[in-house]
Amino acid sequence: MAGKSKFLRYFKEYRWSDIAAMIRNNRAEPEICHNDFTGRLVVITGATSGIGYVTARKYASRGADLLCINRNREKSETLRQEIEKEYGVQCGYRIADLAIMADIYRVAGDLAAMERPVDVLIHNAGVYMTRRELTPDGFEKVFVVQYLASFIINYLLMDKLKSQPRCRIILVNSEGHRFAAWGLHPDDLNWEKRRYTGLGSYGSAKLAQLLSMLIFDEQFKGTGVTVNAMHPGAVKTETGQDNGPVYKWFKRNFIDKTLKSPEMSAEALFWLGASGKVEGVSGKFFNLTAMENPAPPALDMEVARELWQISLEYSGLKQ
Numbered sequence: 001m002a003g004k005s006k007f008l009r010y011f012k013e014y015r016w017s018d019i020a021a022m023i024r025n026n027r028a029e030p031e032i033c034h035n036d037f038t039g040r041l042v043v044i045t046g047a048t049s050g051i052g053y054v055t056a057r058k059y060a061s062r063g064a065d066l067l068c069i070n071r072n073r074e075k076s077e078t079l080r081q082e083i084e085k086e087y088g089v090q091c092g093y094r095i096a097d098l099a100i101m102a103d104i105y106r107v108a109g110d111l112a113a114m115e116r117p118v119d120v121l122i123h124n125a126g127v128y129m130t131r132r133e134l135t136p137d138g139f140e141k142v143f144v145v146q147y148l149a150s151f152i153i154n155y156l157l158m159d160k161l162k163s164q165p166r167c168r169i170i171l172v173n174s175e176g177h178r179f180a181a182w183g184l185h186p187d188d189l190n191w192e193k194r195r196y197t198g199l200g201s202y203g204s205a206k207l208a209q210l211l212s213m214l215i216f217d218e219q220f221k222g223t224g225v226t227v228n229a230m231h232p233g234a235v236k237t238e239t240g241q242d243n244g245p246v247y248k249w250f251k252r253n254f255i256d257k258t259l260k261s262p263e264m265s266a267e268a269l270f271w272l273g274a275s276g277k278v279e280g281v282s283g284k285f286f287n288l289t290a291m292e293n294p295a296p297p298a299l300d301m302e303v304a305r306e307l308w309q310i311s312l313e314y315s316g317l318k319q
């Protein structure tokens with residue numbers, strides 16, 4: 001559990017100006033990038049719906065080839081046919097359930113063995129669960145899909161990516177990392193000691209991903225690889241479909257009515273992957289295309305290093 005000293009430290013580090021910036025950025029439109037991306041390869045997880053789907057289409061519309069990491073074969077095949085027919089680019093896919101360790105390892109191994117350089121790697125797949133669910137490996141599901149999968153894939157791709165002239169890794173994160181307002185609980189990442197809540201597990205997994213970004217940024221220093229995280233806006237997607245009928249009814253009738261179109265997320269994700277304005281920028285958090293200070297716990301290097309070690313242990317990568 002985050003100690004009292006951490007609580008006090010974070011409390012002192014919160015700034016009203018950061019909250020005001022977030023509110024301002026939440027109302028803003030993303031910057032638009034008009035660059036051509038012909039011949040580039042973009043890898044994206046969770047491209048079968050929502051933000052991933054429109055982002056795949058956006059990159060394809062600018063000429064990029066795609067490699068999508070999805071869990072559903074039928075949807076992946078439909079996506080492949082649609083994109084290849086409409087844009088004349090390649091849209092390959094790999095099937096992987098990013099809640100299952102064996103699948104995460106298999107897909108990371110496939111990517112690492114590829115000869116073709118990856119120009120942009122977008123970790124987008126995500127879930128929101130109102131009830132705690134365990135994966136077949138015994139981990140809390142949101143923690144694995146939202147965080148550990150991206151950690152393992154990035155870790156196993158480090159050598160390949162460092163050997164390339166350049167690559168931009170983009171973590172589709174969230175302002176929801178602020179739900180973990182008083183920090184990560186490295187001793188209870190699996191939600192065994194605390195009362196589980198949907199917002200709590202989501203915020204904690206997104207916070208973990210931001211903390212891992214700090215260490216990946218260090219690891220990639222002096223190479224052509226950058227790693228940034230972004231909030232894609234509050235947009236209408238299929239998120240939450242793994243929950244019960246009451247949540248789905250509430251989402252459809254209340255939450256969805258307040259949300260924007262995920263086209264804005266796709267514009268921002270294209271800008272972050274293709275614009276010259278972010279060339280060399282790394283280790284930063286963006287709200288769409290506006291650079292923003294994340295919550296203080298997301299900048300805690302001490303916890304970031306602790307989490308890194310725990311993640312290696314959980315993933316069996318310690319050796």
Ligand SMILES: NC(=O)c1ccc[n+]([C@@H]2O[C@H](COP(=O)([O-])OP(=O)(O)OC[C@H]3O[C@@H](n4cnc5c(N)ncnc54)[C@H](OP(=O)(O)O)[C@@H]3O)[C@@H](O)[C@H]2O)c1
Nearest residue numbers: 046048049050051097098099125126174234235237238239
């Ligand atoms: N929507 C928002 O307002 C919002 C705000 C902040 C952050 N985000 C983040 O944006 C990202 C995309 O979410 P979204 O809103 O676009 O939701 P979505 O429509 O539900 O899309 C999620 C994507 O992830 C895939 N996915 C889910 N679990 C997976 C698993 N175990 N293995 C492999 N793929 C899996 C889904 O596959 P299927 O098609 O097979 O279900 C789908 O392609 C998430 O990381 C989310 O946290 C969203």
